[in-house]
Amino acid sequence: MNQKSKITTQKLTRLALLASASVVLGYIEGLICALMPLPPGIKLGLANTVVLYSIYTLGIACSIMLIILKVVLTGFMSGNLAAAFLYSMGGAVLSLIAMLLVKNLSRDQVSIVGVSVVGAVFHNVGQILVASLLLQTPGLMFYVFVLMISAVITGTLTGLAGKQVIRTLHIPEDNRHKKSKPSLPQEGSKQ
Template structure:
């Protein structure tokens, strides 16, 4: 878990550096750390994924120097995103919703969660109108991170373990 949390934090930090040179509108991110969360969702299960998301939020908050604000926004986006990814993966199964679809759902709901928190904090419901450009970017970045996540899950699963992306494979953590 520590290694996965460290990789997620480093990817998030690296992403911040990349975005600084891309001149993207505020709030638009690549979601590189989501590849680590996708790995966890597909290979470790819900419990570990929740722990990983919380570790990433807390560690990133400490690194930002503004723990309270970073924690509030990141936790809002992260919790809603992870909850929806787990729900879509569980309800849709691998035969109806691919890892790319789960990634897109995660990206979309991360933006929704952060905008909801921002609207509540600044007491400006009109801020939710910013959702439209964020949704477009979420779909694009969700597809990219989903494709990367699919490759990572396939390459990093244990040798001889069943393919977690196959519709014939049970979810990690499910009872037998």
């Protein structure tokens, strides 16, 4: 399938744009969340729209690179490459695996909203798993249920947002590998 084909310059460029977009969205989200005293771990997951876009338009390889770039760059920006880094890596990796599984195994029975919700829930599951391991307190796993409720809500919202983003910015399959046609200015304007 197209998805597993080698990475073209166009894909690489788009990947770079998406990586920076996800880092910026993550930063903006931090600013928004700082305004309200939410329980720890509850997040909007704005950057998830970028990962969704990547899964649906760039394929598996690029999505894996995207989340690695996002987590590493965010880690550098926050100056914390220890605990918080492992924690977000755990969430991002598990979330991506879950989303790819659901998307590819469901054969179009599950839309991007369902994929997004699964991603959001497993992002939290991954984070709690890493946190429990780091703190060696398995008792912390109960917190998954609190986060699951918020993840279903935010996952639905980011899924609907991702749907619109893909509808607006999607470039048809045929153009993607043969001729690198316009569409790049569009991506620029998204930023």
